[in-house]
Amino acid sequence: MKDSRQDVIRLALMGATGSVGSSVLDVCRRFPERFQVEVLAAHSNDSALLPLVYEFRPALVALYDEKAAGRICPDLPADVHLLTGPDSLREALGQVPLDHVVFATSGTEAIPALLDALDASLDVSLANKESLVVAGQWVMPHIRHPHQLRPLDSEHSALWQCLRGESLSSITKVWLTASGGPFLDFTPEEMKRVTPADALSHPVWSMGAKVTVDSATLMNKGIEIIEAMRLFSLPLAQVDAVIQRKSLVHGFVAFVDGAVKALVSQPDMRLSAAAALAFPERLLLEESLALPDPWLWNLSFEKLDGSRFPCFRLAREAALGGGGAPIVLVGADEVAVAAFLNGLITFTAIGDVVEATLSSLGGETPSTLEDALDLLDRSRQYARSFVCGSRAERRYLL
Incomplete structure (x- = not known):
């Protein structure tokens, strides 16, 4: 953790190309004397990431998707190091000196890097709901000092x-x-x-x-x-x-x-980005x-x-039930929203998919983080099956 009286806070930004990441970078852009972006990370949007690399000149760039990394690699400045793959976020945190890590990603892929950042006593700004809803009971004990974890x-x-x-x-x-x-x-x-x-x-x-x-x-x-x-x-x-x-x-x-x-x-x-940073x-x-x-x-x-x-x-209801119910809620909703956006179900059927999945799997209680992530995957699978089954039933009725 860097003393707030020091001039420059060295940042890693996970989810640089999303809407929250854009707000964080705009704060950094307005206060270059306060913030130095050392790591920019994204899932797969290399075309949006590249101009940010040239603007902020980080020491490291991390792309989860290896195909996207292959596309961006030839165009990176010679002094910018590229990391890729599922472990790229964790690798990035260990390769350059940092004071603050911003998690503006979605999904659970960043949870290991989040735990690493907390364990290293780095300040963390978090806009990743899944990290706390799916893994909160395993994440929160890693907080080392007051205000280390700051909501975005x-x-x-x-x-x-x-x-x-x-x-x-x-x-x-x-x-x-x-x-x-x-x-x-x-x-x-x-x-x-x-x-x-x-x-x-x-x-x-x-x-x-x-x-x-x-x-x-x-x-x-x-x-x-x-x-x-x-x-x-x-x-x-x-x-x-x-x-x-x-x-x-x-x-x-x-x-x-x-x-x-x-x-x-x-x-x-x-405003919330500036308050956290x-x-x-x-x-x-x-x-x-x-x-x-x-x-x-x-x-x-x-x-x-x-x-x-x-x-x-x-x-x-999932919050009241506790246990694995919030995890199932997240997995089922992820699938239901994707199905709606792809024209497979109606808007009002989103709740039907979630409710059916909760009824089937919501009573489970994971005892480890690995169990929680497994339950999340099984919830997605069940929700996909429910979507496919409901579509087949509608075709039969028609």
Whole structure:
């Protein structure tokens, strides 16, 4: 861990080509005297990664996909070293001096590198939900010092910032906020006609396809509740979500004395990225990120109706059930969203796939990280079988 008073923080960024990675790099771009990007890593998007390499000139580049690495290799600067394959993230962490590692990837492939970073006492900023929902009970014990693990998602960052200087024992409840996605006012019949293009049109945030669909089903908010439980060691009874359509309020924390703290800001990932990277300081960001005067905020809140959004209800049920249920939820949702985007199932069938998979496998309780990852894979397999079976049944009925 580097002393916050030192001038330059040496960074590794895992997931450099995604939306969160782009926000992190924009902060680094604005404060070159504060941040030196030493490692850029991506899964397979070599075409987006290459211009970033020339802009930030890292010492190392890591690409999980070996074909992508083969494409980018001839065009890399001579002084940039390339790593590739499943272990490239872990190798990168051990080859250059670092102070801070940002995990802006999706999936579980980065979990070993995350554990390595924590064990090395490096500061970590995390926007990888799977790491905590699937492997939280094995990840959290590796935290070596307070604030070593810093949430990047805007909602969890809001809670984390509200809790600075506070004791976790003084919390009575926390609320995450949700914009509600594009279908908050849709009728059940309208929901059945939602297309992938409709679902990918989020009213506030610009994100990857999977997260955007999860935001439309509100599965994302349910998964974020589980993530908050892991991050802040809270039971489900103390974690909830509320609709705030403008996405100006990102989270609330209520305390035992009746006081409530909330974080209010523009819906821009650069704010939570800057809070995590520069902690405990705050960076002077551009004026366009400032909020207007408070009398123009016009804030209002709505109860989140789990009966209209079954994916949110299923996520809460998985959180309550504990054990392997959150793992099964993640695996089934991953397959269901992909099936929807590929035109294999309807939007409303996403919840059906998840519910069926939870009913079959949600009662299992893994005892090791390896068991958890195996359960995740079996959940994906079951969900694929369910999708194929439901499609065959529909053809038969037709």
